[in-house]
Amino acid sequence: MSESKRHTSVKLASDFDKKRLFYIFLGLFLFFIVYIAPQFPSAEDPQGRIIALSHNGKAAIGLFLLAATWWVFEVIPIGVTGIMIAVVQSIFAIRDNPDYPHIAFMNFMDPNVWFILGSIVFGLVFTKTGLAKRMAYKMLILVGEKTSMIYLGSFIMTASLTLIMAHTAVAATLYPLFMAIYALYDDSNKPTKFGKGLFIGMAFTAGAGSIITLLGAARGAVAIGFFKDIVQREVTFFEVTKFMFPLGWIMVFILWGYMMIVFKPERKTIPGLRERAKTLYSRLGGITKNEILALAIVGSSIVILSLKSFYPALEFLNKSAVILTTTVLFFLFKILSIKDLEEIPWNIILLFGGAMSIGFCLYETGAAEWMAMHWLGMFQEANWFVFAIGIAFFILILTNLIMNVAAISIALPVALIIAPYLGVAPEIILFLALAAAGMPFLFLVGAAPNAIAYNSGQFTSGEFFVAGIPASILLMVVLGIFTWLIWPMMGMPILIG
Helix, strand or coil: CCHHHHHHHHHHHHHHHHHHHHHHHHHHHHHHHHHHCCCCCCEECCCCCEECCCHHHHHHHHHHHHHHHHHHHCCCCHHHHHHHHHHHHHHCCCCCCCCHHHHHHHHHHCHHHHHHHHHHHHHHHHHHHCHHHHHHHHHHHHHCCEHHHHHHHHHHHHHHHCCCCCHHHHHHHHHHHHHHHHHHHCCCCCCCHHHHHHHHHHHHHHHHHHCCCCCCCCHHHHHHHHHHHHHCCCCCHHHHHHHHHHHHHHHHHHHHHHHHHHCCCCCCECCCHHHHHHHHHHHHCCCCHHHHHHHHHHHHHHHHHHHCCCCHHHCCCCHHHHHHHHHHHHHHCCCCCHHHHHHCCHHHHHHHHHHHHHHHHHHHCCHHHHHHHHHHHCCCCCCHHHHHHHHHHHHHHHHHHCCHHHHHHHHHHHHHHHHHHHCECHHHHHHHHHHHHHCCCCCHHHCHHHHHHHCCCCCCHHHHHHHHHHHHHHHHHHHHHHHHHHHHHCCCCCECC
């Protein structure tokens, strides 16, 4: 290496270390400034109940600011930041629970974290058996050599699968397929615009597709439960699909266009791709016994999880237990071996363990409720449209910070209570909440597909955040159009009386 190149390399490393140290101390500063700050003003709910922010609640907000800063700028591996969340809770006794160290670390064993682990194992199986390559080559034969059509085909496939299975499992299953597709575009494994668009687009469209039916994610059943308890009216599976179908698919095509602009592939076409895909597909030969067995096991788990939404008698089956049963079966039938455990991206698992821990921390200390009341309280005298969109925006931000089920649990009941005072029908509040909670485009912790896509190495968490800002704005614009025009035309009640 020449002296000038060596000098440039040292300078770049020095600049990086300075930036890294700046963001490390920025996160710590935000935590301590909030931690030692005077008491924040109390909030008041529609019934006049005063909600004070405790010292622990204030500390929980400070901890989230620290974690968010370190996550976005990746000062340490994102999974290690997840561990740090539990460590800080324990050292500063942030939880309102006397057994706070135990609780903070136990969140890493939450069933939702294990569901994500089981979903990722789906992807490992598809990779090892060759199913991912088989599906990838088949799709490329169909969509052709244009990179724009590869984008579109990939996003439609992602959204379509979320109609019948959880978006986490969809992302984990398609991830190796997309890796196989990308290998035909660039075999260097270096980040490209096409790679960024393919994987960020997968994460975004998995969210858009997951709002269309109640099978895409657990948040729908939770929201409908609150709606039934407060409004005393039941919303059916098909009613959700009726109103969400156009919104979900319009967002999929908008996101495709957005990816084509922001992450326009370096090449318009990949010459000879279709023929190459045909050749590679033929080399795979006939479908193997392991592929058939893997499909049968995965298909059975999808059927069981889907039937849970229709048959109350199956409600006792825990979704994490079902998906982990498939994991056990993969090892029992020797589809996977002990060596395959090394392929599990523990960085992503730890990230979600930390996300669960900070989410529960904000919830249990009352910090999340305090934030919800302060935000929604600003709209108690507002125009109905401003109130409705304000709720959607708050849930959109909240679901990027904590679990979408928790965001629904915190904001929806309050919004449904305030809505009648402004003459707003509860139905519009429910559907806006479901849509906003399903599409967290800013943080990796907002949804499992975001973190799974990150594992591709095609983008940083900062790049994901930057790409998510315009996407979130587009979502809010579309929600505004649906609230004002499309949903009323479809027969959804908007105003009372």
